[in-house]
Amino acid sequence: MPASQAWVVLAQAHIGDDTTMDQLAPHVRSWPARSRWARAIDGLAVLATVGTDVALRHLLAIEENMVGGPTNERAVVYLTQAAALRGLSVTQLADRLVRTHGLDEGITLDYGPRTFTVVTDDHLTAYAVGANGRRLARPPKPGVKDTRPEAYQRFLQLKKDLRTTAATQIARLERDMLEHRFRPAADVAAVLLPHPVLGPIVRRLLWAEYDAKKRVVRALRIAEDGTFADLHDTTAIVAPDAPLGIVHPAELGADLAGWAGLLADYEILQPFPQVHRPVVMLTEAQRAATSLAGPGPLPADRADRVVARGWRGDGFHTSGRPHSQLAHRLPGGLTLLVELDQERITEIWVDDAWSSHWQLVRRTPMGVCDPSALSELLVALES
Incomplete structure (x- = not known):
């Protein structure tokens, strides 16, 4: 890690291969937590410059687990550039880099004297199908006559990998919904x-x-x-x-x-809450109004938890003083403001993101807010 050896990481953009990217990515993930911000950005640049499916898959995974900040912003820039080289958006690139685990070509478990075909259901649970067409939750354990017993472990690993990939993609698609x-x-x-x-x-x-x-x-x-x-x-x-x-x-x-x-x-079970998601939808009168009445109490401990989930509070400016205002960015250059008095929400209103939020007259109709972003924030306040 000496600064004089930083060139070693950058050199991998020219001499590294996919195996190198597999070795580099865990380091890039760990460096920010060790205050190695510049080295992490170098690693992100290497992954983007190499630009293979393996390298960009690592870059996507790293960016998706970041929580903001300059390093995250740089990762987004690199991803955008890498996707543009392929004529794609980052979302389109992410779709095309999802692993198939061999399911697109078909998977056969070869024990030697007997074989099993792997199939999956609508929920991506893997099953083994024998020669008689019978579906098994897992193939039988290899016997003394089976010459390739490692096929059984391959199936178990496939089930584990499928669960991981499915969970990752479901979470990504939910973010796609929330971020339009x-x-x-x-x-x-x-x-x-x-x-x-x-x-x-x-x-x-x-x-x-x-x-x-x-x-x-x-x-x-x-x-x-x-x-x-x-x-x-x-x-x-x-x-x-x-x-x-x-x-x-x-x-x-x-x-x-x-x-x-x-x-x-149609008995469709959704992969994440969508139509049954907790939601707040404004009436026409509320959309035309420039503020909303407070929905009820917000104790100090719950206000602190709200702040920990991405809101900004003003209670930390004075030691021991509870929050009197909470703020959260909205799409379109807006901010959602929550006024508090004696641990109760007294008013919810919207202002320009660049404003100091001091004016007494509310000017922005609630209806200009992105309905999905507003709903998510209001539900978080009430839950």
Whole structure:
């Protein structure tokens, strides 16, 4: 780690291969916690410069587990540049780098005298199928006549790897919903549905077509034949370049109950809470108002927990004083403000992100807020 040897990391951008990237990535993850920020940024640059699937897969995984700051921002820049070299957005790049674990080519467990085929269900649980077509939760343990007993351990490892990949991708897709990450509609049929891991996940989610201002045009589900269907179960024609996103329930308005009922009719179990997600939707009167009445008490200990989840409080400026205001950034250059008095929320309002938030007259209608981001923050206050 001497500073004079920093060139060793940078050199891997020119002489390293995928094996080197596998060795480098754990170090890059650990360096920020050891205050090696500059070295971590060098490592991120190396991964982006090498630009192979393996290197970019590591870079994506590192960025997704960061919690903000200059290093995180640099990782996003590198990812954006690497994706642009392939003519893709970061979201599209991430879709294409998801591991298939060999399921796209088919997996056979070869014991020698007997073989088993591996299949997965809609929830990505792996099963072994014998020659008689019988599905087994796992293949039988190798016997004395089996010449390749290592196949059994291969199956157990595959099940573990599939659970890890599925959990990672479900979490990523939930972030896609919360952060309004879009894909062209053509990618759903060409990239997501054929993928053996992503396909079973995205089929169980609700999607929406968005306009240029990131407003929902219409909500859609993926039908059994891979086409899109609307709330009335009518086939919907979507332009290949139309931006599609995983829709937040707060964006569905009065249609939310209908979509929840439709998914229940089809017995679709969603991979993360979507139509049954806790949600706050403003009435028309609330959307026109420039503030909302406080929903109730917010004890000091719970206010501290809210601050720990990304809000900014003002109670730490004076020792021992409780928070009198909480703030959280909203998309579009806005900030959500929560006024507190005697551990009660007295008012919720919106201001420009750059403002000092001192003015007494509220100017911004609540309806200009991104409905999904606002809902998530209001639910966090009430829960």
